[in-house]
Amino acid sequence: MNDFIKRLQKVEQRIGYLVHIKNTNSWGNLSSFQADCEHLKNAMFDMSRERLAADLDKIETGIAFLEKRCEEGLTPMERVRIVRSPLRFSLKDILENVYEEYTELGGEGEFNIDPAMMVAKANIVRRIKKKPYTSSVMVIGQETGHGEEFRNGGSCKPWGNEKALRYMKVAETEGIPIHFFIFTPGSYPVEEYPGAAQQIARNLYAMTKLRVPMISVISEGGSGGAEAVGLSDFRIMFSDGYYSVISPEGAAAIEGRVKEGSRVPPELIENCANQLHITAEDNLRLGTIDRIIKEPLLGAKSDDFSFFSLVRSEIIRATDEVVLMTKSVRGFRSYEVKKKKAENVEEAPQIDIPWDLNQGEIKRLLALRSKKYRSMAMTGFGGHAMPAESVVKSIQRSAENLYYVFRYDVLKNQQKQAQKVIKEVSGEGSALIQRVSSSLTAVSGFIRRTDKKKTVVQPVLTTAGGTPDPIELTDTYTSPLANEDRTVSCPNSEKYGCKDLWVPDLYGEFCGVCENCGHHFPLEYQWYLKNIFDPNSIRVFNNAIYSRNPLQYEGFNDRLQMARSKTGIGCANLTFHARVCNINLVVSMLFSDFRNGTVGAAEGEKFVQACEIAKRRKRPLLAYVHTTGGIRIQEGTLGVIQMPKCTMAVREYIDTGGLYIVVYDNNSYAGPVASFLGCSPYQFAIRSCRIGFAGQRVIRETTGIDIPPDYHKARNALKRGHIQGIWDRREFRRNLHKALLTMGSPSLYYR
Incomplete structure (x- = not known):
């Protein structure tokens, strides 16, 4: 009788799984099957074995039919439920079934372990003609633990992502590949150091140039939490997984403007899941992943051992492909790995490819990684140049690159070397012969005078004797808000006793700043264009690039049309050349008037091109964030992919000696802060602005914690070490000029 009890339990589990996927027991007469199982359970000992077996066979046949029918018509939201099922396999199941042996790494205490992030040193084995070949790898990923509450559903805290980064660097030191497995709905939104957004940005920044092959495999990929361990050379996705900019429930709450605490309509959730294009097939078509691993019927579970054999084969194949792309001689081995697949798809390629790389291969690996992300999401925006125009622009870029390389990398370096040699010889000569010393000093002085004529004259910060301060602009811009004849109350009036402010004074003479407590009222982005940069110095570029609706x-x-009509600009990122006290710089400005400053494919492309121009011309790069509401959800993973794509561009710019300054204003949240903004070594904030990973409502709904009103204020970000300083709006130009003079490397054009 025990065998019948086990069969019945298995049938009940299958029925419960279908109910979970469909979110109802009314589909396919599941309620009747549940009633039949309940009847068999109660009458089991009163029935003959033959009758019991026949009834169980009938139920199993019906359930098998429903499972096939369900598989054929799986919706995106049903795939989300498959991924979230406690029956689904986890990272620990992969470690135990895909890898030969492993050692979990971490420490003691929550700040060292974070149960949601698992790191392990593992061996993976392939057999060629019955001979084992073992390779060491670092396995990093989120652990859901089959619904164990302490795992937070794979939602990592900042110190969990920090642990992942720590062992990425260990893998780089040891020269072994990294295999990432992504099982997360998103990161745990806390701002305490190291900070959710800032730690993801650090991870992305480091991963752009890790000198080992990296493979990522996605089961559940939720926004920034996925990107924290998602930047890789080859991206794989399970066929029943999902990868999205936001959860369908979150998108539905935003789209439906559902009030906090209210229930989101299930129909709206289903609709958003369909429109976000979150499935593996969708992401393969969009180009955000490279391959799909086929799962068994209705998703793989922890006891699907043939599936784990397939995972082993595919991850070995992916690592081989990445390594082979770095080899100078690879023709026959590439054919074996890519084209000549074994008839048994679960069999790994029958060829041994060492996964360690020499210096030349590492260089090619990094170049291929950069090229891979540079080409992503190119279909997500409009304004592409025509083929003939692209050729002309390519020639212009090449000529410009040669010019600036010759001017700054050759001539300027030669001048510096000559000055250094003359100084050395002059110093030695002064100790020996006064005459030689004086003549060489004269030559050195002549070269210095010549060099000063060629370089930009740096204006002084202060003047004396009544001379006008060159930093102060004589022709300034006044906000149109100053034309309103009314008064406003300062938000800090109860705390600091601020009096009501007359609007013409507030937005005119006071530049939107309360004269009593210093609170900064929001101002339109045009104020900054007119009052920060030198008059008539702004030259906009890439204005033809515009946001589309790729999904x-x-x-x-x-x-989108309303936003274009309102602003006269095609996207939320305004890129331009400008000057501050005659210092040329490149500026990328995210502004609120266009879709609340959200970032999509167009904004990301313009930012990347701004980085490339600044790198080519040896100019500082300023990212001024008037406002950003995060990644644009309507562009799905084409928006999410801007996080690693733009961070890659920033890393390449900084590595060439560039000066990257970020200034936050008003509200700055989510993906941009957790990637290409948060990775800057020089981050500043305008007083009274807010900076964070998630808003108050998201934090309350995710963690159950009711945060204080000033949780995201700039002064708290400064205390946590997320930014390096707070600027008064009225001193923005002066502080920026000081930063340009004191920060950055000697490779900048004006140094």
């Missing part, structure tokens, strides 16, 4: 998200075309 054909319902109603989004109309919203």
Whole structure:
């Protein structure tokens, strides 16, 4: 009788799994099957074995039919439920079944372990003609633990992502590949050091140039939490997994403007899941992943051992492909790995490829990684140059690159070397012969005078004797808000006793700043264009690039058109050349008037091109964030991929000696802060602004914690070490000029 009890339990589990996927027991007569199982359970000992077996066979046949029918019509939201099922395999199941042996790494205490992030040193084995070949790898990923509450569902805290980064660097030191497995709905939104957004940004920044092959495999990829361990050379996705900019429930709450505490309509959630294009097939078509691993019927579970054999084969194959792309001689081995696949797909390629790389291969690996991310999401925006125009622009870029390389890398370096030699010889000569010393000093002085004529004259910060301060602009811009004849109350009036402010004074003479407590009222982005940069110095570039609706998200075309009509600009990122006290710089400005400053494919492309121009011309790069609401959800993973793509561009710019300054204003949240903004070594904030990973509502709904009103204020970000300073709006130009003079490397054009 025990065998019948086990069969019945298995049938009940299968029925419960279908109910979980469909979110109802009314589909396919599941409620009747549940009633039949309950009847068999109660009458089991009163029935003959033959009758019991026949009834169980009938139920199993019906359930098998429903499972096939469910598989054929799986919706995106049903795949989300498959991924979230406690029956689904976890990272620990992969470690135990894909790898030969492993040692989990970590420490003691929550700040060292974080149960949601698992790191292990593992061996993976392939057999060629019955001979084992073992390779060491570092395995990093989120652990869901089959629904164990202390795992937070794979939602990592900042110190969990920090642990992942620590062992990425260990793998780099040891020269072994890294295999990432992504099982997360998103990162745990806490701002305490190291900070959710800032730690993801650090991870991305480091991963752009890790000198080992990296493979990522996605089961559940939720926004920034996925990107924290998602930047890699080859991206694989399980066929029943999902990869999204935001959870369908979160998107539905935003799209439906559902009030906090209210229930989001299930129909709206289903609709958002469909429109976000979150499935493996969708992401393969969009180019955000490279391959799909086929799962068994209705998703793999922890006891699907043939599936784990397939995972082993595919991850070995992916690592081989990445390594082979770095080899100078690879023709026959590439054919064996890519084209001549074994008839048994679970069999790994029958060829041994060492995964350690020499210096030349590492250089090619990094170049291929950069090229891979540079080409992503190119279909997500409009304004591409025509083929003939692209050729002309390519020639212009090449000529410009040669010019600036010759001017700054050759001539300027030669001048510096000559000055250094003359100084050395002059110093030695002064100790021996006064005459030689004096003549060489004269030559050195002549060269210095010549060099000063060629370089930019640096204006002084202060003047004396009544001379006008060159930093102060004589022709300034006044906000149109100053034309309103009314008064406003300062938000800090109860705390500091601030009096009501007359609007013409507030937005005119006071530049939107309360004269009593210093609170900064929001100002339009045009104020900064007119009052920060030198007059007539702004030259906009890439204005032809504009945001599109690549996913054909319902109603989004109309919203984009409204934003274009309102601003006269094609996207939320305004890129331009400008000067501050005659110092040339490149500026990327995210502004609120266009879709609340959210970042999509167009904004990311313009930012990347700004980085490339600044790198080519040896100019400082300023990212001024008037406002950003995060990644644009209507562009799905084409928006999410801007996080690693733009961070890659920043890393390449900084590595060449560039000066990258970020200034936050108003509200700055989510993906941009957790990637290409948060990775800057020089981050500043305008007083009274807010900076964070997630807003108050998201934190309350995710963690159950009711945070204080000033949780995201700039002064708290400074205390946590997320930014390096707070600027008064009225001193923005002066502080920026000081930063340009004191920060950055000697490779900048004006140094």
